[in-house]
Amino acid sequence: MEFLTPTSMQEALEAKSAHPDAKPILGGTDVMVELNFDRCRPATLLDLTRIPELAEWGRDNGSIKLGAGVSYTRVIAELADQLPGLAMASRTVGSPQIRNRGTVGGNLGAASPAGDSHPALLAADAEIELRSVNGLRRLPATEFYTGVKRHAGRDDELITAVHITPPSGPQQFCKIGTRNAMVISVSAFSIALHPDRSEVRTGIGSAAPTPRRAVDAETWLAAALEANGLWESRGALPEGLAREFAGLVAAAASPIDDVRGTAAYRLHSLSVMARRSLGWVWNDYASGQEH
Amino acid sequence: MTTTPQTRPDKAAVKGADRTDVTPGGVGDSPSRPDGILKVTGEFSYSSDMWLDDMLWGYTLRSPHPFALIKSIDISEALATAGVFAVLTSEDVPGENFYGLEHADQPVLAKDIVRYQGEPIALVAADHPEIARRAAEKITVEFVVLAPVVDAEVAIGHKPWNPPAESVDAGVDGQVPHLHPNGNLVRHLKLRRGEQDATADVVITGEYEVGMQDQAFLGPESGLAVPDEEGGVDLYVATQWLHVDQRQVCAALGLPPEQVRLTLAGVGGAFGGREDLSMHVHGCMLALRTGKPIKMVYNRLESFFGHVHRHPAKLYYEYGAERSGKLVYARVRMYLDGGAYASSTPAVVGNAGTMGLGPYVIPHVTVDAYGTYSNNPPCGAMRGFGSVQTAFAYEAQMDKLAAELGLDPVAIRQMNALEEGAQVPTGQVIDSAAPVVELLERLKAMPLPSTESDQLDLRRMPGGVSNTTHGEGVKRGVGYAVAYKNVAFSEGFDDYSTARVRLEVSGGDPIVTVHTAAAEVGQGLVTIEQQICRTELGVDSVVVHPKDTSVGSGGSTSASRQTYMTGGAVRHVCGKVRDRVLVLAEASLGRTVSDLRLENGSVVSRSEGVLASIEQVLGDEVVEETDEWRHRPTHGLDPETGQGFAHVQFAFAAHRAVVDVDVELGLVKVVELACAQDVGKAMNPQAVVGQIQGGSAQGMGLALMEEIVIRDGKILNPSFTDYLIPTILDTPPMPIEVLEYADPNAPYGLRGVGEAPTISSGPAIMSAIRAATGLDLTRAPVRPEHITRT
Incomplete structure (x- = not known):
């Protein structure tokens, strides 16, 4: 196995171009498990930990640019105010050791339907930055996930950053696991209110072949809020609204039975999380807390 | 975690030693462990750390099928691989190709047939572990795959029971293949005491199920076999009993004990999972064949196939009681699935059958305990050994009886509790302390944890920081359970x-x-x-x-x-x-x-x-x-009645669990897990508390999350990703009271400590969840969908 250690972005992109089958590795919390259990044996590993800009985050035209190599620990410590949903999701990832090593970029690279950051990225309307020697493109998260453990990045591209506009409203993330920490999600849900554009966004995890939004639920809820003048009044949600929203969220999922949980429980738990988390974001919004 | 170890010299230590007379570092003190600093600094050498410069790596080829005939094995390509020194099959076993703790029924290497997924078929020695693994992949095994026997009751031709009928005892249904020459029944323990046709005012029935738990020790199976110049071998291995290993290794190698010397290597946990052989014979065979030291280390995946697990159980209970709550009779049928090989199934059945009614006086008893073969993974020893499974059933029955009669669950347990001088269902008289009433009394007297919380702290909520509730749907429940366990080897074993x-x-x-x-x-x-x-x-x-x-x-x-x-x-x-x-x-x-x-x-x-x-x-x-x-001698049980002086000593512990259940999501947070245990004499009070904490956590794991999930004889979750054990965030404060009622028959009056807390913690948690949800919950571990019923 060849182990490439580029020290600059340009070197890394050239390496990926020269070795399209190279497996990028950052924290190794996913790739090393795959290697150790012989689930994948790439001819080339492309170590991205020596590229300084991947491990940075900053402001970029009003949005946050989160380098693909920023650890979950840093997201929690440094970005909880600006990316609350993603920070909440990061807090549920693995153990402290895993959070020290693991990265949002790695989560995107693995593109597992159970990846913890995906629902929060979807709800926040994140854009994924993909780069190659030929240039840079930004893909909405909704277009990024293409199948079980597959994404829209091309063989010559690296996932280099995530761009997220700081929220204009509150966000929440919840995840079901059968123990109280360090657990792969049975189902997950994220919600973000975007009052600046009178929109709602959601993200569903572990309940479909890919992370996905509950688009009908979002549209329905935004319309209901609009119709009742609630974006302006910030008044109490009408009776039954959260429940109807929850039903639409569950309807957007297409889960399976597996060793971690049944499809029926996944649907049920999604609807409970949707109902509760809508209550939480609305309470925050109603009480004037932006997030 | 806050823990309050307490001893009560005012009352409990009356029969114990005088605490003012403790030799520093002696009995009753809590000196540091000799290996303590090495372990906490990571310097301790575990069995997987051993290294010799000229050693080779051993690897085991295992069956992918739970039940199949082996038509042929072709090792030629593997043997021709550069770096490979030896490839061995059953034909290369020098002595007996069978071993086992109680019955030598398990092949060292499978010949003609495999009976469980993961059964060893061939061995490879190479100069690098990866080469050994890849060479093993080149071994071609031709199988004829058979339909596995995966249900204990079906395996012995039984239909689910209700009411009891002696006739179903007749034997194996012709439809089910015999996995071993004498059929699929490993042991049937019969317990008959009092009137067999007793009736009562109140009848409580229940069917209970306990899943297969793994010992989940952190140090995987590993060892180093070093050949001497004279045809013998030195084996350094992590194990629980060097001499019983030696006996089995000698038989398989065809060597006398002088030529097979064992030394204990650093053991990273055991809990029963190291009572059976793992790499022992394999490593020695490769060492003797190659003339070089052989190191073998299982990874976590292989470890799930490399040791026995706790027997899953199906338990049918019927209790009769007076309206006062006094128990009249028990009719019980229990099935323990031993999997492909016997391991310690007979002894586990012995414990389950004789201890399976708990620490309660029941005049009329009918118990049939069955241990069976199947094509599921072999099951054997695990902390609590037969008593753990049955405690889920007998404590659920006590709760059910209390609910039926409108009585307090603690009071009904105390009303029926064993005490010193009482006869247990085997007829044995308890001749030292049996403070069941007091253990419950002390738990009940402990203050309950507060339900108040000023600020939302997700870590205290069901679901933890996964942020699934801010209090919605959360209901609190409290439950009690009592453990009852025989200490040391029973039934006439020369221990x-x-x-x-x-x-x-x-x-x-x-x-x-x-x-x-x-x-x-x-x-x-x-x-x-x-x-x-x-x-x-x-x-x-x-x-x-x-x-x-x-x-x-x-x-x-x-x-x-x-x-x-x-x-x-x-x-x-x-x-x-x-x-x-x-x-x-x-x-x-x-x-x-x-x-x-x-x-x-x-x-x-x-x-x-x-x-x-x-x-x-x-x-x-x-x-x-x-x-x-x-220890004082014990005796075998009467084969028809199960009566006899079979047990050396009884240990008692009790738990009170306080849980918060998110009843809408089925998630559980154990708020507190209090324990009171009589240890006779706290030889090392700090270590006693450590055993109680660890045992309590392990029992909690079985109640809430720990299960090897099997489908058609195959393990679906052989990893710590999906076989979940409690983390620190799942582990609650554990107030602990240690009682010291000396057993006059035991050295220093001590009572074995390690297993009892594992037995009662899980049933107490199940009881608390039932109290919080109002549901029956007859299966452990309880899964969220059992609570949400989705």
Whole structure:
């Protein structure tokens, strides 16, 4: 196995171009498990930990640019105010050791339907930055996930950053696991209110072949809020609204039975999380807390 | 985690030792472990850390099928791989190709047939572990896959039972293949006491199920086999009983014990999972074939296939009671799925059958306990050994009875509790403390944790930081359960331990060397051995000799028995050493002194004070004694009635669990897990509390999350990603009260500690969840969908 250690972005992109089958590795919390259990044996590993800009985050035209190599620990410590949903999701990832090593970029690279950051990225309307020697493109998260453990990045591209506009409203993330920490999600849900554009966004995890939004639920809820003048009044949600929203969220999922949980429980738990988390974001919004 | 270890000398220690008279570092003190600093700093050498420069790596090819015929095995391509030194199959087993703890029914390497997924078929030795693994992939095995037998009741031709019928005992249904020559029944224990047709005012029935738990020890199976120049081998291995391993390895290798020497390597946890052989014979075969040291280390995936698990159980219970709550009769049928090979299934059935009604007086008893073969993974020993499974059933029955009669669950347990002098269902009279009533009383008296919380702290919520509730749907429940466990080996087993103790002067100071073969698996026996030597010989400096087979058997590190048994042996042999030292002392004094003892490094007379230092008395003399020590004999059970003096000692513990359940999502947060346990004598109070905490957590794991999920004989979750064990965030504060009612038959009055807390913690949690949800919840572990019913 060849182990490439580029020290600059340009070197890394050239390496990926020269070795399209190279497996990028950052924290190794996913790739090393795959290697150790012989689930994948790439001819080339492309170590991205020596590229300084991947491990940075900053402001970029009003949005946050989160380098693909920023650890979950840093997201929690440094970005909880600006990316609350993603920070909440990061807090549920693995153990402290895993959070020290693991990265949002790695989560995107693995593109597992159970990846913890995906629902929060979807709800926040994140854009994924993909780069190659030929240039840079930004893909909405909704277009990024293409199948079980597959994404829209091309063989010559690296996932280099995530761009997220700081929220204009509150966000929440919840995840079901059968123990109280360090657990792969049975189902997950994220919600973000975007009052600046009178929109709602959601993200569903572990309940479909890919992370996905509950688009009908979002549209329905935004319309209901609009119709009742609630974006302006910030008044109490009408009776039954959260429940109807929850039903639409569950309807957007297409889960399976597996060793971690049944499809029926996944649907049920999604609807409970949707109902509760809508209550939480609305309470925050109603009480004037932006997030 | 806040823990409140408490001893109650005011009441409980009346029969115990005088605490003011504790030798520093001796019995009753809590000295540091000799391996403690090494372990917490990561310097301790575990069995997987061993290394020799010229060693090879062994690898095991395992069956992908739970049940299949082997038509052919072609090793030629594997053997031709560069770096490969040997490829072995069943044809290369030098001695008997069968081993086993109670029945030698398990092949060293499968021949003609495989009976479980993961059964070893061939071995490879290579100069790199990856080469060995890849070479094993090149072995071609031609299988004829068969439909596996995956249900214990079906395996022995039984239909789910209700009501009991003797006739179903007849034998195996012709439809089900016999997995072994004598059929699929490993043991049927019958317990018959009192009237078999008793009736009662109130009848409570229940069907309960317990999933397959894994020991989940952190140090995977591993060892190093080093060939000598004379056809023998030295095996360094993590195990629980060196001598029973030695016996089986010798049989498989066709070598006498002198040529198969075992030394205990650093053990990273055991919990019963190391009672059976793993890499032992395999490593030795490869070492003898190649003439080179062989290292074998299972990874976590392989480990799930490399050791036995806790028997899953199906339990049918019917209790009759008076309207007062007094139990009248019990009719019970239990099925323990032993999987492909017997391992310790007969003894597990013995425990489940004789202990399976819990610490309660029931005059009329009918119990049928069955252990079966199937094509599921082999099951054998795990902490609590048959008692864990049945406790889920008998405590659920007690709760159900209390609910039916509108009685308090604690009161109904106390009303029926065993006490000293009572007869257990095997007819044995309990002849030392059985403080079931008091254990429950003490738990009930402990303050309940607050339900108030000023600020939302997700870590205190069901679901934790996964942020699924801010209080919505959360209901609190409280539940109680009592553990009842036999200590040491039962049913007439010749259970003994051997100790060698040497006292000599080295560098001007007396030093004791204690040598036993009793395995230290993390529980702290090495500390206990030192403590006993300090107390008995008055010498501070005690060296624990490496554990090996150059001294006699220490028996198994299991059944809560080592402090009792090897502790008893060390004390016994210390007495012999002390007697010889005192003879020497009297010789050097030139007179007889009636009240001599060893204390603080000196020979002391109660009347005359210090007479001489031990080094003065000993000079160059080395005093060494070796002897075996036995607990009082037990007897087998009557095969028709199950009556007999089968058990040495009974241990009792009780738990009170307080849980918060998110009833909408089915998620559980254990708020507090309080325990009261009678330990007879707290030999090392800190270690006792550690055992109670660890056992409580392990029992909690079985109630809430730990299960090897099997479908069609195959394990679906052989990893710590999906086999979940409790984390620190799942583990609640554990207020602990330790009682010390001395057992007059046991050394220092002690009672085995390790297993009892594992038995009652899970059922107490299940009881608390039932209280919170109002649901029956008859299956452990309880899954969220059992609570949400989705």
